Amino acid sequence: MLFGTGALQKRKRDGGEEVWLVGDVAADHSVGIMVVAKELEMEGKDGAFELRLRVPDVKHSLMGLMKKREVGEFLSGALAGAMTKAVLAPLETIRTRMVVGVGSRHIIGNFLEITEKQGWQGLWAGNSINMLRIVPTQAIELTTFEWVRRTVSSAQESWTLNGGPKLQVGHVNVDLSLSWVSPVAVGGAAAGIVSTLICHPLEVIKDRLTISREAYPTIALAFRKIYKNHGIGGLYAGISPTLIGMLPYSTCYYFMYETIKKSYCQSKNKKALNRAELLLVGALSGLTASTISFPLEVARKRLMVGSLQGQCPPNMVAALQEVVREEGLRGLYRGWGASSLKVMPNSGITWMFYELWKDVLLVDRSHL
Structure with missing residues (x-):
């Protein structure tokens, strides 16, 4: 069973698909695993639901x-x-x-x-x-x-290419x-x-x-x-x-x-x-x-x-x-x-x- 610390929000996308968004933290207490996710999406269409967890790609970030x-x-x-x-x-x-x-x-x-x-x-x-x-x-x-x-x-x-700054000393211009x-x-x-x-x-x-x-x-x-x-x-x-x-x-x-x-x-x-x-x-x-x-x-x-x-x-x-x-x-x-x-x-x-x-x-x- 999944729990979220943020408020569960129901939104609709173009095409009539329903999307459920939850807060930053989601946890599966049945196995004792907590996942830090940017978004938790639950899409519904024709009575079928698909659960998606968007987890930050740490490996990709480190490689970058x-x-x-x-x-x-x-x-x-x-x-x-x-x-x-x-x-x-x-x-x-x-x-x-x-x-x-x-x-x-x-x-x-x-x-x-x-x-x-x-x-x-x-x-x-x-x-x-x-x-x-x-x-x-x-x-x-x-x-x-x-x-x-x-x-x-x-x-x-x-x-x-663009010319450097110039310093003016009295009537003399010095090109730096x-x-x-x-x-x-x-x-x-x-x-x-x-x-x-x-x-x-x-x-x-x-x-x-x-x-x-x-x-x-x-x-x-x-x-x-x-x-x-x-x-x-x-x-x-x-x-x-x-x-x-x-x-x-x-x-x-x-x-x-x-x-x-x-x-x-x-x-x-x-x-x-x-x-x-x-x-x-x-x-x-x-x-x-x-x-x-x-x-x-x-x-x-x-x-x-x-x-x-x-x-x-x-x-x-x-x-x-x-x-x-x-x-x-x-x-x-x-x-x-x-x-x-x-x-x-x-x-x-x-x-x-x-x-x-x-x-x-x-x-x-x-x-x-």
Whole structure:
């Protein structure tokens, strides 16, 4: 027997058919099933009745959502980041230790120290928070890059055809053209800044777990201790050098990737790169961007974990001065080798997986 929560209404269609409409919820209590329906129709003709339940097509709605470009890019970035980090977590652990001056100055030495003290699982110290961090970070970063790049390109095309806005200063008219702006560079800068502002606290917690597992044994405890001792500011320790360092890194990173990829495709008369070529182009773009911004990365790490050693520089400039005073200019690139070994495969594998997932999730948008 069917029951409806709304009032039962009788209407007539053209042709004399009777239609009964009921509220939003209908239930069959004989089997204990409740159906959320937009309409419950009962049509009668010549003494025969037909009962129809119109239920929202959830599967169709989800499929439509998945076909949206931004959703596909978001999921592609999240999956690519997760798969990459699962493979490269040991290099991330060693790189972080070398950058902040914990343990051996050499890659092999750090590797042996970690495995001796913590076993093989020590190489994945902080990887759970790393995975929680990289999934939203990579998804937000790549989606922001794609969206901003398209938006700027669209604005450039529109202003070229219709003319851009003009600014009048006294008797002088200034044409505000966007022709000199690189959509890729703007998208890269925006991607780094947006993802950093949203996900920076997870980066702080991840570094604490990596450097001092005894003091911060779990993610929840690390969050509580940092917030209790330093407030919200503690979760954003090092945010200034991170944002400053992110601008040259992210801008260069995306610009180099798109430029190398486009140039290579033109030289080989290809429309797209294969997986091996994506791996190589991504690795080169990551190495270039990392080399340019690495001193700021050193300062950032010093600020983020300096309180653990009882010596926390007050700002980025002080952190850079401290490094130069203690270790000379070479200290600004301490850990660069380990960082490159991590950044190159990380960047290459990320782009390879990202383009792969885009091909799968955006199969009907091959022009992207």
